[in-house]
Amino acid sequence: MIRSVSYAILLGWPFEGSTVLRISLPLLALAMAPTKKERTASRNPSLVRGIGKFSRSKMYHKRGIWAIKAKHGGSFPRHEPKPASAPPPAVKPPKFYPADDVKTPIPNRRKPKPTKLRASITPGTVLILLAGRFMGKRVVFLKQLPSGLLLVTGPFMINGVPLRRVNQAYVIATSTKVDLSGVNVDKFDDKYFTKEKKKTTKKGEGEFFETDKEETKALPQEKKDDQKAVDSQLIKAIEAVEDLKVYLGARFSLRSGMKPHELKF
Amino acid sequence: MQADQGPLPVQPFKRYVEIGRVALVNYGKEYGRLVVIVDVIDQNRALVDAPDIVRGQMNFKRLSLTDIKIDIPRVPKKKTLIDAMEAADVKNKWEKSSWGRKLIVQKRRASLNDFDRFKVMLAKIKRGGAIRQELAKLKKENAA
Numbered sequence: 509m510i511r512s513v514s515y516a517i518l519l520g521w522p523f524e525g526s527t528v529l530r531i532s533l534p535l536l537a538l539a540m541a542p543t544k545k546e547r548t549a550s551r552n553p554s555l556v557r558g559i560g561k562f563s564r565s566k567m568y569h570k571r572g573i574w575a576i577k578a579k580h581g582g583s584f585p586r587h588e589p590k591p592a593s594a595p596p597p598a599v600k601p602p603k604f605y606p607a608d609d610v611k612t613p614i615p616n617r618r619k620p621k622p623t624k625l626r627a628s629i630t631p632g633t634v635l636i637l638l639a640g641r642f643m644g645k646r647v648v649f650l651k652q653l654p655s656g657l658l659l660v661t662g663p664f665m666i667n668g669v670p671l672r673r674v675n676q677a678y679v680i681a682t683s684t685k686v687d688l689s690g691v692n693v694d695k696f697d698d699k700y701f702t703k704e705k706k707k708t709t710k711k712g713e714g715e716f717f718e719t720d721k722e723e724t725k726a727l728p729q730e731k732k733d734d735q736k737a738v739d740s741q742l743i744k745a746i747e748a749v750e751d752l753k754v755y756l757g758a759r760f761s762l763r764s765g766m767k768p769h770e771l772k773f
Numbered sequence: 774m775q776a777d778q779g780p781l782p783v784q785p786f787k788r789y790v791e792i793g794r795v796a797l798v799n800y801g802k803e804y805g806r807l808v809v810i811v812d813v814i815d816q817n818r819a820l821v822d823a824p825d826i827v828r829g830q831m832n833f834k835r836l837s838l839t840d841i842k843i844d845i846p847r848v849p850k851k852k853t854l855i856d857a858m859e860a861a862d863v864k865n866k867w868e869k870s871s872w873g874r875k876l877i878v879q880k881r882r883a884s885l886n887d888f889d890r891f892k893v894m895l896a897k898i899k900r901g902g903a904i905r906q907e908l909a910k911l912k913k914e915n916a917a
Contacts, residue, residue: 683887772887
């Protein structure tokens with residue numbers, strides 16, 4: 509009854525007298541209000557997938573198409589037709605048609621994501637490196653780089669491991685965490701760590717037989733400063749915990765009787 | 774009830790399967806749990822119960838008898854069992870016994886973190902150093 513009342517008001521139709529006076533003000537406000545709540549559910553509940561409860565004619569009535577038509581003088585209101593735009597510029601037929609149809613490859617839109625980080629590895633976790641020059645060293649995890657590798661630091665003053673990239677597969681995550689609140693690692697990404705390309709110099713005949721002079725490049729001061737900046741805050745947090753500094757300075761190794769599958773890290 | 778003991782002055786067995794005997798489960802789903810034997814089913818199986826498990830049968834081979842025994846009727850109600858266990862103070866007796874203490878230490882060692890293990894190593898070295906110092910002092914005093 510409420511709905512028919514609101515329709516009636518929409519149309520301005522006169523209807524049986526007694527009901528007019530019984531309309532409450534909020535109901536009137538609802539019908540007259542300019543902002544209407546968007547209907548979220550379909551008016552036609554589904555009985556089984558593909559079969560609605562109401563038929564087409566019933567739905568026509570429920571949606572109020574008859575009311576909208578009546579409001580707009582007999583026909584459903586339509587947008588005005590778009591003005592005919594200028595015809596697109598004429599395309600000349602191509603001079604050459606290839607003999608065989610060449611298939612154009614579908615463009616690859618795949619964007620690789622960084623490797624999924626193990627749940628046990630969070631910023632500040634102490635990791636044990638399992639391979640490479642720093643095998644066995646306990647190291648602090650800073651963040652995951654866009655390539656998927658982990659950015660890690662010793663800190664350098666404690667165990668000699670600099671800011672370095674490390675693969676998640678060659679790492680054991682311990683449950684010890686260091687507080688990283690004062691450390692800013694936003695400026696580090698994969699480009700920071702790539703090797704610089706060696707410029708190939710042309711060799712004369714005489715020089716060809718000489719062995720290549722190995723130029724040992726000294727670490728640029730900027731990288732040393734970056735290391736110090738990151739480590740200063742970290743070391744403060746590490747010294748706050750007893751024995752943690754000594755722990756990070758020591759290497760991990762398996763001893764007699766230690767079973768890695770039974771050890772809790 | 775103490776099992777019927779023969780005429781020997783020293784009995785070969787001290788712990789008997791009887792109603793009220795507390796046992797430790799050493800195999801299966803309930804591994805490491807203390808249970809009470811509430812009935813004997815046949816030569817191999819006992820009916821076993823504990824405050825937080827459903828009463829069920831268990832082969833004797835899965836049980837290791839302990840020294841603790843409580844006073845219960847045959848197949849008591851759960852409430853009766855719990856009250857009897859409280860009265861006999863099974864939990865504390867177990868945790869004070871050397872067997873119980875050993876198990877607690879084993880569990881603690883297994884749950885140690887890598888950092889914890891490192892700290893234990895430092896503590897052991899420190900303790901060893903202190904012992905050696907004292908020993909050296911005593912030797913010196915003895916020699917003098």
